[in-house]
Amino acid sequence: MTDIVMPAPTENQHKRNALEFYKRWNFPNCCMAIDGNHVRVVCPPNTASLHFNYKEYYSVVLLALVDADCKFVAIDVGAYGGEGDAGVYSKSNFGKKIVAGSFSLPPPAVLPNTTTLQPHVILGDSAFTLTETMMKPYPQTLSASDTTIAAYNYRHCRARRTTENAFGILSQYFRIYFTPIGVKNADTIDDIIFATCLLHNVLRDSKIPYPEENTHSNPPIPAETFSPLAPSQNRRPSFAARHVREVFKDYFNKDAGRVGWQNNIINRTRYHDDELSSN
Numbered sequence: 001m002t003d004i005v006m007p008a009p010t011e012n013q014h015k016r017n018a019l020e021f022y023k024r025w026n027f028p029n030c031c032m033a034i035d036g037n038h039v040r041v042v043c044p045p046n047t048a049s050l051h052f053n054y055k056e057y058y059s060v061v062l063l064a065l066v067d068a069d070c071k072f073v074a075i076d077v078g079a080y081g082g083e084g085d086a087g088v089y090s091k092s093n094f095g096k097k098i099v100a101g102s103f104s105l106p107p108p109a110v111l112p113n114t115t116t117l118q119p120h121v122i123l124g125d126s127a128f129t130l131t132e133t134m135m136k137p138y139p140q141t142l143s144a145s146d147t148t149i150a151a152y153n154y155r156h157c158r159a160r161r162t163t164e165n166a167f168g169i170l171s172q173y174f175r176i177y178f179t180p181i182g183v184k185n186a187d188t189i190d191d192i193i194f195a196t197c198l199l200h201n202v203l204r205d206s207k208i209p210y211p212e213e214n215t216h217s218n219p220p221i222p223a224e225t226f227s228p229l230a231p232s233q234n235r236r237p238s239f240a241a242r243h244v245r246e247v248f249k250d251y252f253n254k255d256a257g258r259v260g261w262q263n264n265i266i267n268r269t270r271y272h273d274d275e276l277s278s279n
Contacts, residue, residue, distance in 0.1 A: 005201045009073055011104045018106070018120055020068035026259050027159035028111050028251075032073050033123040034134075035163035036063040036088060038081050040225035041189055042182040053081035055227045058180070061088050062167075062193055063095075065122070070166040071204045072197045078190040088229065089128060098122070098133060105133060111247075113256040118247055123160040127229040130237035132244050150266045152249040155259075161218070167226060168219030170200050172210040178222045 009017075014031040021030040038059035043051055051058040059081030065073040076092035089095040097103040108117045121135045130136050137143075137157060143150040171177035174196045183189050203210075210219060251257035 001198050001202075005198045005205075006072060006074065009104060011106050013073075014104060014120065015106050017067045017073070018109075021159055022112065024068045025159035025162070027123070027155055028257075029109055029118050029120050030123055030135075030159055031105060031120050032065040032067060033160045033163045034063070034065050034089075034128065035125065035160070035167070036061055036127065036229040037167055037221075038227040038229070039177065039193060040180040040227075041081075042180050042184075044184055044186045044189070047080075047186060050080040050082050053227070054230050057081075059227070060186070060189055060193070061229070062197075063088055063092055064163065064166065064197070065094060066163045066166045068162060069204060070162050070169055071201045072166065075194065075197050077193045077197075078186075099131075111251055111257065114251065116247060116251070118251075119244060121244070123156055125160065125228075126231040129235055130241045130245065132238070132241050134241075135245055135248065138245075138249075147263075147266060148249055148253045151252050151258075151262055152245070154262055154266055155252045156248075164221065165218060166200075168221045169204075169210050170196060171222055171226065172212070172219050173200055173203055177225055180225060 017031045022028045038053050039062050041058050043058040053059045061079035063076040067073050074094045079088045106120045108119045111118050121133050124134055124136050128134050137153045138149045143153045181189050
């Protein structure tokens with residue numbers, strides 16, 4: 001089913017994804033979001049040190065690229081939980097292609113309502129290195145004192161939440177993720193995870209709701225069996241990578257790219273943070 005349900009993405013597909021991200025999540029030139037999770041497993045025989053992760057349980061890593069509809073564009077499954085999280089992306093098949101520039105990302109395009117050319121990008125979190133095609137939020141310490149950075153972080157995290165929603169929906173569709181996967185053969189574990197991701201896309205395409213979809217806009221992820229990749233000490237980003245993020249930041253703070261509700265969200269969040277710090 002892979003070639004039908006999760007085919008290798010083409011440039012045209014990336015362009016369609018970017019249009020959907022702009023329409024649904026107000027982030028232009030974004031083709032995908034990326035995230036990874038440790039999936040808890042019962043330790044396969046003779047692999048204890050390989051699968052034991054930083055959360056002190058046994059796991060395999062599911063790394064996923066997700067579109068605006070919370071479907072999986074590409075996945076990499078099978079990295080040992082004991083591997084350094086920073087290296088999972090660089091070792092993955094699609095990570096190598098993205099770094100090499102062979103993942104069919106479209107050429108730069110003009111940001112809506114401007115004449116500014118920007119590359120097409122992927123949205124990640126602090127576990128990933130900032131590059132010209134991989135955007136990550138600014139450090140939280142900077143957003144606390146700079147409203148323009150807070151605006152960027154809000155817009156970034158709002159669009160990147162598609163990955164968290166995808167993992168949440170996956171676990172709601174397939175309740176196997178609410179307990180450690182108790183299969184002795186490591187290859188079979190990988191096959192189970194891969195198969196559920198394919199079926200997830202089938203269910204999303206068929207508009208079949210997950211349990212309680214009408215009451216959960218953000219489906220919960222089972223925290224006992226899913227853990228995010230650990231923030232990593234990434235290499236220093238290039239000037240070009242920082243410039244790409246700065247252009248997005250400036251765009252989101254000008255009339256051409258601002259959305260009407262962002263300041264209310266930012267101010268409410270900052271007020272809540274101030275309340276927590278004062279208490």
